[in-house]
Amino acid sequence: MPSKKNKTELIIIGFLCICIGLFSFARYMGWLAQDSGLLPMIARTVYGPDVRQEMARLKHAKDISSGIPHITSLCYHEVTPDREDDCMNVKPEDLRRHIREFKEAGYVFIHVGDLQNYAAGLAPLPEKALLITFDDGYADNYNYAYPVLREEQVPGTFFVVSSTIGKENRMTAAQLREMQANGMKIGSHTVTHDSLSNMSAKEVDFELRASRETLESILGEPVFALAYPGGKVNETVLDKAKSRYEMAFVAAVRPETKQTMYTLQRYGVFSWNKHIESIFRNR
Numbered sequence: 702m703p704s705k706k707n708k709t710e711l712i713i714i715g716f717l718c719i720c721i722g723l724f725s726f727a728r729y730m731g732w733l734a735q736d737s738g739l740l741p742m743i744a745r746t747v748y749g750p751d752v753r754q755e756m757a758r759l760k761h762a763k764d765i766s767s768g769i770p771h772i773t774s775l776c777y778h779e780v781t782p783d784r785e786d787d788c789m790n791v792k793p794e795d796l797r798r799h800i801r802e803f804k805e806a807g808y809v810f811i812h813v814g815d816l817q818n819y820a821a822g823l824a825p826l827p828e829k830a831l832l833i834t835f836d837d838g839y840a841d842n843y844n845y846a847y848p849v850l851r852e853e854q855v856p857g858t859f860f861v862v863s864s865t866i867g868k869e870n871r872m873t874a875a876q877l878r879e880m881q882a883n884g885m886k887i888g889s890h891t892v893t894h895d896s897l898s899n900m901s902a903k904e905v906d907f908e909l910r911a912s913r914e915t916l917e918s919i920l921g922e923p924v925f926a927l928a929y930p931g932g933k934v935n936e937t938v939l940d941k942a943k944s945r946y947e948m949a950f951v952a953a954v955r956p957e958t959k960q961t962m963y964t965l966q967r968y969g970v971f972s973w974n975k976h977i978e979s980i981f982r983n984r
């Protein structure tokens with residue numbers, strides 16, 4: 702006969718096993734997908750991303766969006782060697798590993814200018830085209846991501862919040878100009894980074910127009926690409942984006958949604974993505 706203490710231990714162990722089993726099953730079924738909440742984050746921290754699941758999502762996203770250029774787009778945010786606990790932060794060595802793995806797999810790196818030329822019928826796109834983008838304009842993009850991109854000789858596209866240029870922890874106008882002069886492209890991430898889908902048409906138009914004007918006055922070149930803050934859009938936002946830009950990006954892959962040049966999907970890269978090239982094998 703097990704003692705009372707042993708019985709309690711058995712019950713606790715059994716309960717934990719059931720929890721782990723349910724958690725693993727939920728993950729296997731894809732209920733813990735890339736973009737939502739605490740549980741998926743715990744799942745990825747414990748197991749890493751589910752490559753099979755991610756491949757299936759990307760393939761579906763591609764299959765229902767035949768009308769847009771066939772490219773692979775990545776969305777990074779912060780790039781620093783520290784801040785281990787920040788899921789939005791990718792270490793420079795991880796960024797470099799991602800680039801090298803894509804190079805080995807035969808990818809050719811493009812920026813939004815190449816995409817614009819393709820859309821205008823001026824130049825073809827490489828068969829395996831990869832677009833690397835960075836959102837929010839953090840100073841670490843200049844300090845850590847830009848040197849990696851230069852050393853690896855690949856272009857990056859940086860979506861900058863115009864009202865924060867030169868502010869604490871953000872890139873300066875001079876840094877943006879330097880990056881542009883060395884093959885990088887700069888796009889708009891609006892004036893304030895507030896969610897456009899909560900704004901009136903007039904407010905949306907201001908966010909899109911004024912950020913473009915500020916960036917163009919700094920860069921002396923047309924700014925034609927937009928990334929929606931938070932990635933949310935509605936009909937008003939789409940209409941305004943079409944009147945002010947030549948392309949616009951959301952920040953996640955939504956396999957159930959057909960893409961257009963104004964809802965180009967990017968794969969969000971997070972701290973747990975140590976290797977990502979394999980996820981795109983079915984792209």
Ligand SMILES: [Zn+2]
Binds near residue numbers: 836837890894930
């Ligand atoms: Zn953002």
